[in-house]
Amino acid sequence: MSTDGKYNISRRDALKGGSALGALAVAGGAISLPFSTKVAAKETPVKADEKIVWSACTVNCGSRCPLRMHVVDGEIKWVETDNTGDDVFNHGHQVRACLRGRSMRRRVYAPDRLKYPLKRVGKRGEGKFKRISWDEAFDLIGDNLKRIIKDYGNDAVYLNYGTGTLGGTVTKSWAPSQTLVARLMNLCGGYLNHYGDYSAANIECMSEYFYGTWVDNNSIDDVQNADLCLMFGNNPAETRMSGGGQVHNFVDGKNISKTRTICIDPRYTDTAAGREDQWIPIKHGTDAALVAAIAHVLISEDKVDQDFLDRYCVGYDRSTMPASAPKNASYKDYILGTGADGTPKTPQWAQPITGIPADVITKLARDIGAAKRIYITQGWGLQRSANGEQACKAIMMLSLLRGQVGLQGGGTGAREGDHSYPFVRFPTLSNPVSASIPMFLWTDAIFRGTDMTATTDGVKGIERLNNNIKFIWNYAGNCLINQHSDINRTHEILQDEKACEMIVVIDNHMTASAKYADIVLPDCTTSEQSDFCMDGSAGSMPYFIFASQAIEPRFECKPIYEMLSGVAKRLGVFDEFTEGRTQEEWLQWMYAETVKQNQDPDLPSYDAMREQGIFKKQHDRPYVAFEAFRRDPIANPLPSPSGKIEIYSQELARIAKEWELDEDEAITPLPEYVSTFNGWDSPERKEFPLQLTGFHYKARAHSTYGNVDVLKAAAPQELWINPIDANPRDIANGDLVSVRSKHGEMNVRVKVTPRIMPGVTGLGEGAWYSPNSKGVDQAGSINVLTTQRPSPLAKSNPSHTNLVEVTLIKKMGAE
Numbered sequence: 001m002s003t004d005g006k007y008n009i010s011r012r013d014a015l016k017g018g019s020a021l022g023a024l025a026v027a028g029g030a031i032s033l034p035f036s037t038k039v040a041a042k043e044t045p046v047k048a049d050e051k052i053v054w055s056a057c058t059v060n061c062g063s064r065c066p067l068r069m070h071v072v073d074g075e076i077k078w079v080e081t082d083n084t085g086d087d088v089f090n091h092g093h094q095v096r097a098c099l100r101g102r103s104m105r106r107r108v109y110a111p112d113r114l115k116y117p118l119k120r121v122g123k124r125g126e127g128k129f130k131r132i133s134w135d136e137a138f139d140l141i142g143d144n145l146k147r148i149i150k151d152y153g154n155d156a157v158y159l160n161y162g163t164g165t166l167g168g169t170v171t172k173s174w175a176p177s178q179t180l181v182a183r184l185m186n187l188c189g190g191y192l193n194h195y196g197d198y199s200a201a202n203i204e205c206m207s208e209y210f211y212g213t214w215v216d217n218n219s220i221d222d223v224q225n226a227d228l229c230l231m232f233g234n235n236p237a238e239t240r241m242s243g244g245g246q247v248h249n250f251v252d253g254k255n256i257s258k259t260r261t262i263c264i265d266p267r268y269t270d271t272a273a274g275r276e277d278q279w280i281p282i283k284h285g286t287d288a289a290l291v292a293a294i295a296h297v298l299i300s301e302d303k304v305d306q307d308f309l310d311r312y313c314v315g316y317d318r319s320t321m322p323a324s325a326p327k328n329a330s331y332k333d334y335i336l337g338t339g340a341d342g343t344p345k346t347p348q349w350a351q352p353i354t355g356i357p358a359d360v361i362t363k364l365a366r367d368i369g370a371a372k373r374i375y376i377t378q379g380w381g382l383q384r385s386a387n388g389e390q391a392c393k394a395i396m397m398l399s400l401l402r403g404q405v406g407l408q409g410g411g412t413g414a415r416e417g418d419h420s421y422p423f424v425r426f427p428t429l430s431n432p433v434s435a436s437i438p439m440f441l442w443t444d445a446i447f448r449g450t451d452m453t454a455t456t457d458g459v460k461g462i463e464r465l466n467n468n469i470k471f472i473w474n475y476a477g478n479c480l481i482n483q484h485s486d487i488n489r490t491h492e493i494l495q496d497e498k499a500c501e502m503i504v505v506i507d508n509h510m511t512a513s514a515k516y517a518d519i520v521l522p523d524c525t526t527s528e529q530s531d532f533c534m535d536g537s538a539g540s541m542p543y544f545i546f547a548s549q550a551i552e553p554r555f556e557c558k559p560i561y562e563m564l565s566g567v568a569k570r571l572g573v574f575d576e577f578t579e580g581r582t583q584e585e586w587l588q589w590m591y592a593e594t595v596k597q598n599q600d601p602d603l604p605s606y607d608a609m610r611e612q613g614i615f616k617k618q619h620d621r622p623y624v625a626f627e628a629f630r631r632d633p634i635a636n637p638l639p640s641p642s643g644k645i646e647i648y649s650q651e652l653a654r655i656a657k658e659w660e661l662d663e664d665e666a667i668t669p670l671p672e673y674v675s676t677f678n679g680w681d682s683p684e685r686k687e688f689p690l691q692l693t694g695f696h697y698k699a700r701a702h703s704t705y706g707n708v709d710v711l712k713a714a715a716p717q718e719l720w721i722n723p724i725d726a727n728p729r730d731i732a733n734g735d736l737v738s739v740r741s742k743h744g745e746m747n748v749r750v751k752v753t754p755r756i757m758p759g760v761t762g763l764g765e766g767a768w769y770s771p772n773s774k775g776v777d778q779a780g781s782i783n784v785l786t787t788q789r790p791s792p793l794a795k796s797n798p799s800h801t802n803l804v805e806v807t808l809i810k811k812m813g814a815e
């Protein structure tokens with residue numbers, strides 16, 4: 001029922017104002033087995049004065065891992081991970097931390113740790129600060145908040161996106177509405193909301209018009225029940241790295257069934273890496289064309305599940321089209337060329353668009369047509385693009401054409417789901433302000449907020465914004481500069497101190513974003529406080545972790561709860577904010593509520609939970625999404641307008657007519673291939689001939705862990721380029737190159753490799769922005785090259801749709 005730990009259903013519910021309690025784990029007919037975590041035998045510390053404390057890694061990498069801190073003389077000496085359970089697939093296996101979590105000690109003790117509250121003295125971005133006391137910091141924040149709320153209104157206060165400690169409960173940094181910052185602001189009249197997120201805004205938005213809800217998928221261990229597995233731009237070996245995560249389940253499931261696996265990605269990923277049966281390289285942004293051609297073969301060769309399409313869907317062919325739709329506007333018309341564009345979407349048509357030979361497409365379609373159970377999954381990279389809404393919906397069409405939804409071994413074609421464990425969260429109260437912007441447009445809302453409306457910029461909850469953003473809370477996020485697109489544009493916008501008047505950054509390190517703060521507050525790491533941690537992608541074994549305080553707060557760092565209590569005092573809401581509880585007492589409260597709600601005899605006492613560190617719940621079979629709908633679509637309709645899956649959406653047809661769009665943007669009621677800005681066929685390719693797609697890299701969780709030396713050495717920052725593109729540019733492996741786009745420039749080393757298709761380059765996102773005096777980034781920080789132009793429907797970040805040119809700077813590499 002969930003996807004990313006961040007993307008479980010409780011998260012989606014919470015976005016829609018649901019309760020603090022997560023969704024029940026038993027939806028979709030899965031049965032929770034009584035399963036006791038095998039608690040490890042008490043270890044004998046090596047040294048008499050050594051303590052072993054359960055902690056956790058709570059970053060946003062899609063997983064969540066327990067860490068066992070070995071503490072001597074108040075200092076973490078080394079880090080281990082889960083030692084409960086064993087290696088048996090789907091039987092309480094160990095949740096093992098990856099290379100990043102195991103280097104947590106280096107993050108806690110990094111030289112760039114924030115030590116004291118700071119006030120900016122230079123220009124924003126210069127990184128010049130002076131040390132101030134906590135009292136001064138609280139006064140400055142309190143006074144400015146009061147002034148800005150009085151002069152402009154609560155909707156001038158914005159909580160920026162930040163996922164650095166997404167996996168915590170007290171410390172939870174995302175969704176903004178679930179953070180303690182939201183609790184504080186809600187007690188003072190509220191703040192400007194945002195919707196969507198940098199991860200998956202396009203698929204989330206499109207899902208609403210397709211199924212009427214977030215489209216979940218079967219858990220990845222269901223590959224054991226499938227006879228074909230298709231992975232579209234999905235790379236769990238890098239994006240779900242922990243032992244609790246999907247890559248473990250995928251490998252084990254595939255070992256059982258030997259399911260034929262096809263990876264479709266411009267890059268030969270670590271997930272493919274010998275586990276795949278076929279790699280089909282594809283140009284970025286063209287999956288919808290590939291799918292249309294597959295559909296053409298399936299329809300022509302009579303391989304579609306007509307009964308399923310008739311009973312569960314709207315708009316496949318003319319028989320299920322809504323009355324309001326124009327003639328010949330069904331999906332089948334679009335594919336066969338009997339619709340408006342008159343083009344049959346044959347494999348020959350798709351070949352020049354996708355870069356995939358027509359006979360490879362035909363063979364792929366026949367494999368799909370011959371398989372009974374097909375597990376199709378997609379990552380989010382392909383929808384983090386200029387036409388991402390279309391691409392993700394197109395891929396999900398394949399599961400519909402073959403009638404796979406709600407079946408074991410089948411699924412929806414969305415990102416893999418998980419079972420989850422319900423846990424009661426810190427109550428964050430509700431926001432009296434209803435106005436909401438697409439999260440990607442916050443930079444625009446600083447200087448043209450009052451021009452932003454529902455039809456021009458996707459504003460919700462109000463027709464037009466009343467205020468520009470004047471105050472930003474930036475908690476555990478690096479989107480103030482590093483992770484937001486077009487760093488140079490953001491820099492310009494933030495330079496005007498009369499536009500956004502105050503920026504508060506709460507972080508552990510002097511990040512690129514912290515350098516743009518007016519006030520910096522030094523936060524405790526997970527090792528320096530206690531919290532419950534959860535929401536890792538867990539397949540059929542959800543779990544949660546009791547992370548106990550391992551060491552004293554370093555320097556003058558304070559936990560978020562304490563620092564916001566300090567601000568609450570200045571704002572006159574201290575008693576309401578704390579309800580008289582300490583952080584430890586809130587943990588006890590949340591756990592007691594969880595025990596009360598779940599009535600689960602396996603849950604240990606609070607003290608026993610702290611001792612055992614991790615609680616696991618093993619389910620007896622892989623999660624199946626939309627099982628009840630499949631069983632009986634009349635009794636269990638979808639929340640879409642028709643109660644069915646809307647291949648043709650009347651709502652999208654209306655939006656396409658009413659919204660103001662540019663010429664190179666399209667919103668269509670069907671999942672169609674459309675050409676886009678910065679696309680493979682853009683006229684701008686004359687100047688910038690190569691596509692550049694980012695990817696989420698094992699060296700970091702976004703920018704977090706980006707300052708750890710051993711990780712940088714193990715997984716260096718490098719631009720992937722095919723020898724066919726490198727040779728004419730006289731570029732060899734290891735050389736230093738310049739990468740330029742319309743928006744900026746960087747210098748970075750290259751990896752010349754056939755693991756990326758010709759015409760496309762690739763770069764791990766999240767490197768720490770390090771400009772030289774001319775503003776040329778020296779670290780390979782991809783957002784100096786990306787655009788702030790949003791996707792047409794979701795108004796979200798097209799991070800992976802870029803055009804660049806690469807030129808040699810210096811020969812450095814060995815051939």
Ligand SMILES: Nc1nc2c(c(=O)[nH]1)N[C@H]1C(S)=C(S)[C@@H](COP(=O)(O)OP(=O)(O)OC[C@H]3O[C@@H](n4cnc5c(=O)[nH]c(N)nc54)[C@H](O)[C@@H]3O)O[C@H]1N2
Nearest residue numbers: 163164198199476477478479483506507523702703704799
């Ligand atoms: N070009 C490009 N840009 C992208 C993406 C892409 O694919 N390409 N991906 C996008 C996606 S999917 C996402 S989710 C975003 C992620 O963007 P962010 O949510 O900004 O993620 P991070 O860069 O990890 O930043 C997290 C911050 O939290 C801090 N932090 C970590 N632990 C703690 C803690 O305990 N307390 C506090 N106070 N701070 C802490 C870290 O130091 C770091 O500064 O980036 C987006 N940006």
Ligand SMILES: Nc1nc2c(c(=O)[nH]1)N[C@H]1C(S)=C(S)[C@@H](COP(=O)(O)OP(=O)(O)OC[C@H]3O[C@@H](n4cnc5c(=O)[nH]c(N)nc54)[C@H](O)[C@@H]3O)O[C@H]1N2
Nearest residue numbers: 061199233239284285379380381382695696697698701702
């Ligand atoms: N190690 C690590 N793990 C992470 C993160 C991290 O920063 N580091 N971030 C986490 C977060 S917040 C998120 S949102 C997820 C992100 O997870 P994803 O969005 O799935 O990850 P990406 O690496 O952006 O994209 C996945 C793959 O899509 C491919 N791709 C790009 N464009 C296209 C296309 O047009 N078509 C096809 N078929 N493939 C394409 C890329 O080459 C890449 O291999 O990962 C999570 N896991």
Ligand code: SF4
Nearest residue numbers: 057061065098101242
């Ligand atoms: S970075 Fe992710 S996979 Fe690695 S230890 Fe942390 S939570 Fe686990």
Ligand SMILES: [Mo]
Nearest residue numbers: 060198199200
């Ligand atoms: Mo993300």
